[in-house]
Amino acid sequence: MKKHLLSINDLTAGDALEILNTASELAKISDGPMKKLPTLRGRTVVNLFFEDSTRTRISFESAAKRLSADVINFSAKGSSVSKGESLKDTAQTLQAMGADAVVIRHGASGAAQRLADSGWISASVINAGDGTHEHPTQALLDSYTIRSKFPEFRESFDGLKVGIVGDILHSRVARSNVLLLTKLGAHVTLIAPPTLIPVGVTDWKVDVSYDLDSIINKVDVLMVLRVQSERMADSFFPSEREYSRGYGLDLARLNSLKESAIVMHPGPMNRGLEISAESADSHKSVVLAQVSNGVLVRMAVLYQLLGGAALAGEVSA
Amino acid sequence: MATVLDAGEIGRALKRIAHEIIEHNRGLENVVLLGIPTRGAFLGERIAHFLGEIQSPVPVGTLDITLHRDDLRLRPPRPLLPTLIPSGGIEGKDVVLVDDVLFSGRTIRAALDALGEIGRPRTVQLAVLVDRGHRELPIRADYVGKNIPTAATESVKVRLSEIDGEDSVEIMAGA
Numbered sequence: 001m002k003k004h005l006l007s008i009n010d011l012t013a014g015d016a017l018e019i020l021n022t023a024s025e026l027a028k029i030s031d032g033p034m035k036k037l038p039t040l041r042g043r044t045v046v047n048l049f050f051e052d053s054t055r056t057r058i059s060f061e062s063a064a065k066r067l068s069a070d071v072i073n074f075s076a077k078g079s080s081v082s083k084g085e086s087l088k089d090t091a092q093t094l095q096a097m098g099a100d101a102v103v104i105r106h107g108a109s110g111a112a113q114r115l116a117d118s119g120w121i122s123a124s125v126i127n128a129g130d131g132t133h134e135h136p137t138q139a140l141l142d143s144y145t146i147r148s149k150f151p152e153f154r155e156s157f158d159g160l161k162v163g164i165v166g167d168i169l170h171s172r173v174a175r176s177n178v179l180l181l182t183k184l185g186a187h188v189t190l191i192a193p194p195t196l197i198p199v200g201v202t203d204w205k206v207d208v209s210y211d212l213d214s215i216i217n218k219v220d221v222l223m224v225l226r227v228q229s230e231r232m233a234d235s236f237f238p239s240e241r242e243y244s245r246g247y248g249l250d251l252a253r254l255n256s257l258k259e260s261a262i263v264m265h266p267g268p269m270n271r272g273l274e275i276s277a278e279s280a281d282s283h284k285s286v287v288l289a290q291v292s293n294g295v296l297v298r299m300a301v302l303y304q305l306l307g308g309a310a311l312a313g314e315v316s317a
Numbered sequence: 318m319a320t321v322l323d324a325g326e327i328g329r330a331l332k333r334i335a336h337e338i339i340e341h342n343r344g345l346e347n348v349v350l351l352g353i354p355t356r357g358a359f360l361g362e363r364i365a366h367f368l369g370e371i372q373s374p375v376p377v378g379t380l381d382i383t384l385h386r387d388d389l390r391l392r393p394p395r396p397l398l399p400t401l402i403p404s405g406g407i408e409g410k411d412v413v414l415v416d417d418v419l420f421s422g423r424t425i426r427a428a429l430d431a432l433g434e435i436g437r438p439r440t441v442q443l444a445v446l447v448d449r450g451h452r453e454l455p456i457r458a459d460y461v462g463k464n465i466p467t468a469a470t471e472s473v474k475v476r477l478s479e480i481d482g483e484d485s486v487e488i489m490a491g492a
Binding site for chain 1: 381384385389390392393394395396397398399400401430434
C-alpha cells in the first residue's frame with residue numbers, strides 16, 4: 001500500500017480487501033471488554049478539518065484513540081486560518097509538532113493531493129473528503145457494511161447490483177464509491193435528474209438512469225446521497241418537493257425494494273427530502289451500522305499506513 | 318540443512334504434551350487451548366484432538382498477537398490473522414498458549430498482553446513444539462516438544478501438513 005490514502009485509485013482491489021479484512025479482525029477484538037490496543041502508541045494523528053464534519057472527525061478521532069495514538073484536532077474555525085494563514089504554513093506547523101499522519105477535510109478538490117505532494121510535511125496524508133472529488137474512507141466503510149450484510153459477496157462483489165441515487169454531481173462519496181465498487185466487481189447504476197449527473201460520467205464503468213422507479217426493484221443495495229444545498233449555487237431542480245417526488249426514498253419505494261435489499265446513506269440525512277423518516281428508520285436501513293463500521297475501517301487504514309516501518313526512500317524532506 | 322524432527326516424532330511429541338497438560342492440570346475441566354497463528358493454531362488443534370482421544374474435548378481457539386508486537390515499527394505492516402476465543406471465554410480458566418518455536422520470547426510477551434485485553438485467566442501456560450534457546454525476555458515454556466540447541470544465526474523451519482504439505486522441523490544454516 002502507498003504512503004498516503006488520497007483516492008480509491010491509490011488502492012488495488014487486493015489492498016482494499018486487505019483493509020476490509022483487517023477491519024473484520026479488529027471488529028472481533030473490539031467486541032471484547034478492552035477496546036484499546038497499544039499498536040500506535042507514541043504516534044500522533046492530526047485531524048485537519050477545514051470543513052464542518054461530525055461523523056468523519058469523531059470517527060477518525062475514535063479510531064486513532066483506540067489504537068493508542070495521540071490525537072490533535074484542528075478545525076479552521078477558531079484557528080489562525082481565520083487570520084489568513086495559508087495551508088502551507090499550517091502544514092509546516094503540524095510538521096514541526098511531529099505529526100505522523102494528517103487527516104484532511106477541505107472544501108477544495110485536490111487539497112489532500114496538494115498536501116501530500118508538496119514536500120511540506122513527511123506525515124502520511126489521509127483524504128477525509130476534498131471538495132467534490134473523493135472521500136475514500138467512506139467508500140471503504142460502505143463496502144465493509146455491504147460485505148457484512150451479504151456474506152456471499154465476501155471475496156468479490158461480482159453479481160452485486162448497487163444503485164446510487166441523488167446528487168452525484170457534487171458527491172465525493174459517490175465518486176469514491178463508484179471507483180471502489182466497480183474495482184471489487186459490483187454493477188453500479190447512478191440514478192439522478194440529468195442536471196445532477198456529472199459531464200464525464202460516460203468514462204465511468206456505470207449505467208445511468210433518470211428513473212428511480214424503473215430500477216428500484218432490481219438493486220441489492222440502494223445508496224441514497226444527501227442533497228448538498230451548500231454546494232448548489234444554481235438551481236438544479238425546480239423545487240425540493242419535486243426532487244422528493246422523483247428521487248426521494250419514500251415508504252412506497254421502500255416497499256418495492258427486494259426483501260433482502262439494504263438502504264445506505266452517508267449522513268447527515270435530510271429527512272423528508274432524499275429519504276423519508278420511515279425509510280431512514282426501517283429495518284432495511286444500515287445507516288447506524290455504517291457509522292460504527294466507520295471506526296473499524298479507519299482503524300484498519302491507520303494501521304496499514306502507520307503500523308509498520310516507513311518504507312525506505314519514502315520519507316521526503 | 319538438517320531434519321531434527323520427522324512426522325512421527327512431531328506426532329509423539331504433541332501426544333506427550335497432551336499427557337503432560339492433563340497431568341499438570343489434574344484433568345481438563347478448566348483448560349482452554351489458544352494457538353498463535355499461523356502454525357501454533359494448527360498445533361493447538363492437534364493437541365486438542367489428542368486431549369479428546371485421551372480424556373475429553375477441550376475448548377480450542379486462536380490468538381493473533383500482531384497488534385501487540387514490539388517490533389511493528391521495524392517492519393512493513395503485517396496482515397492481521399484470526400483471533401477466535403472459544404465461547405466459554407478465558408475468564409478464570411487455565412489457558413495453554415501453543416506456538417511452534419520459542420526463540421526470543423517476544424511473541425509470548427505480546428501474547429500475554431493480548432490475553433490481558435480479553436480477560437483474566439487463572440493461569441497461563443505455554444506449550445511449544447521446539448525450544449531453540451536465545452531468550453531475550455524472562456519467559457519459559459511449560460511443555461516442550463524438543464529442546465534444540467541452535468546458533469543465533471541459524472533458523473528453524475517448522476512445516477505442518479495443514480499448510481506446508483508435510484510434517485517436519487529443519488535447521489537451516491544462517492545467511
